[in-house]
Amino acid sequence: MSDVAALAGVSHQTVSRVLNDHPSVRPETRERVAEAIAQLGYRRNSAARTLVTRRSGTLGVVTPATALYGPTSTLVGLEEAARVVGWFVSVATIRQFDGDSMHTALEHFLGQGVDGIAIIAPTTEVAQAIAAIASPVPVVLISSASDVPPVPHLHAVGVDQRHGARLATQHLLDQGFTEVVHVAGPQDWFDAQDRLAGWREVSGPGAPEHIEAGWDAADGYELGLRMVREGVPKAIFAANDQLALGLLHAFWEKGVRVPNDVAIVGFDDEVGAAHYTPPLTTVRQDFGALGRLAVDSLQAAFAGEDVARQQIPAELVVRASSVRRP
Known part of the structure; x- marks a missing residue:
């Protein structure tokens, strides 16, 4: 810093003020110090700064x-x-x-x-x-x-996970579906617990029992195949977009149309969710x-x-x- 001050023709304190963006430095002085810093390749000594500031x-x-x-x-x-x-x-x-x-x-x-x-x-x-x-x-x-x-x-x-789950569930009910099945994430995750609770708050006491799964697309895919065998619900709120992706894959493979036969909402708005087939309705964090x-x-x-x-x-x-x- 002393070398910078000498080259720029200013005091050590002025260089410090420039580095800390102090408003009292004149523009022409600031420019001169910046040129000296660039010429000398000066970098702050983080260890020395920590000793002075205790940060x-x-x-x-x-x-x-x-x-x-x-x-x-x-x-x-x-x-x-x-x-x-x-x-x-x-x-x-x-x-x-x-x-x-x-x-x-x-x-x-x-x-x-x-x-x-x-x-x-x-x-x-x-x-x-x-x-x-x-x-x-x-x-x-x-x-x-x-x-x-x-x-x-x-x-x-x-993030208010319960609020997001309520939005997803209410959206499906507003589409005219009488009940929404929730594919929940692992219940040792706080997000999964809150999304389940938010779904319950909107669905009410007559809602079908939720289905607990993992977080991966493979979990959604296997569950989707099982639903095809046992009966596909009309509306599904999946606890994350990867589960929704797996469901979409299974339903496409077996000729179940989305959203004609079953509507799906995910959670997260992952990069690429807008390019699923069909584009995925989801909750953005x-x-x-x-x-x-x-x-x-x-x-x-x-x-x-x-x-x-x-x-x-x-x-x-x-x-x-x-x-x-x-």
């Missing part, structure tokens, strides 16, 4: 080791939001969410001097492990879990907004504010797979 500019993220659309998209949205405010992201992927694994990840991040920790927590196993956490830095839990463990410095954000909300919660925690649990709404995207044709 590393790093956010630790714990996420399940899965390629499923929801957790992966949440991680991408979080990283993008963190980058906007100047944080780098350090990621720990965990396959077994037990107390020892969480403790190891936490100690790893604290050893890096992270400013805060975000935990993508889609399953009950994750939430149980979090209950054992005692963190000296703020922690944000990204989950639809309704019961957040009473842990100091722990804050929670999520704004993972970018979720990432920004998580980062905002951590920033508020740094400022000493009391951060309440926050949720963002889901949005129904109507396409051909659910629209009843005359």
Whole structure:
């Protein structure tokens, strides 16, 4: 930084102000400093900056080791939001969410001097492990879990999964179907629990029993073949788009027409859902907004504010797979 100051003919403090985008620097001075930085190839020393500010500019993220659309998209949205405010992201992927694994990840991040920790927590196993956490830095839990463990410095954000499920179910009922069958995801996932609960709230006590499945298209395909053998319902709300994709495949293979014979709604609005055959009606989650909300919660925690649990709404995207044709 001293070399930059000497070349630009300014003080060390002026260079610091330019780097921190301070408004008191004149435009011509700012331009001169920028030219010197470019000429010398100057880069900030992050280690030295951490010693001065006591902030590393790093956010630790714990996420399940899965390629499923929801957790992966949440991680991408979080990283993008963190980058906007100047944080780098350090990621720990965990396959077994037990107390020892969480403790190891936490100690790893604290050893890096992270400013805060975000935990993508889609399953009950994750939430149980979090209950054992005692963190000296703020922690944000990204989950639809309704019961957040009473842990100091722990804050929670999520997408309103129940609201999304209610939108999907009500849409099918509004199309004139008298009942909607729900193909649910694994019930150790909070999202699956909430989507099931939202479907029940709209369907009422006379609804058919839900069918529990996995999250994969193969699960939907096998279930679709079984439905063809045992009786295809008129309307299906699938707990995610991959299940819906598998159902579509099975029905197409066996000559069951969608939406003429059966209407289908998914959940997530995966990339490509608009190009299924037919295009899939689904519930969209704004993972970018979720990432920004998580980062905002951590920033508020740094400022000493009391951060309440926050949720963002889901949005129904109507396409051909659910629209009843005359």
